[in-house]
Amino acid sequence: MGRIRSFETKIELEHKRKFPKLKYQPKGFFGNPDFLDRKKKIVFFIDGCFWHKCPLHWNKPKSNKKYWLPKLERNVSRDKEIALAYQNSGWKVIRIWEHELKD
Numbered sequence: 001m002g003r004i005r006s007f008e009t010k011i012e013l014e015h016k017r018k019f020p021k022l023k024y025q026p027k028g029f030f031g032n033p034d035f036l037d038r039k040k041k042i043v044f045f046i047d048g049c050f051w052h053k054c055p056l057h058w059n060k061p062k063s064n065k066k067y068w069l070p071k072l073e074r075n076v077s078r079d080k081e082i083a084l085a086y087q088n089s090g091w092k093v094i095r096i097w098e099h100e101l102k103d
Contacts (some may be wrong), residue, residue: 031082042092
């Protein structure tokens with residue numbers, strides 16, 4: 001698991017080049033958004049299909065289920081909490097699945 005990146009992933013870096021006006025990995029923002037547009041008050045999150053339980057691609061882990069299932073459920077729960085906090089503060093939240101960006 002040490003080689004699994006939580007930031008500066010290949011997909012994020014590709015989109016950093018495509019959208020240079022968006023702030024990449026802004027510091028001090030709740031939930032660590034991947035991109036941010038302060039003027040328009042929009043936060044962007046790029047969610048991995050496995051880590052955030054994509055409805056199209058997620059497969060239940062075959063081993064160590066006692067560890068993985070609660071961990072992944074916490075990720076999904078935290079995603080909802082973060083989105084609600086931003087929405088209540090007047091921000092728009094955009095969540096993008098990694099599979100949407102691969103093509």
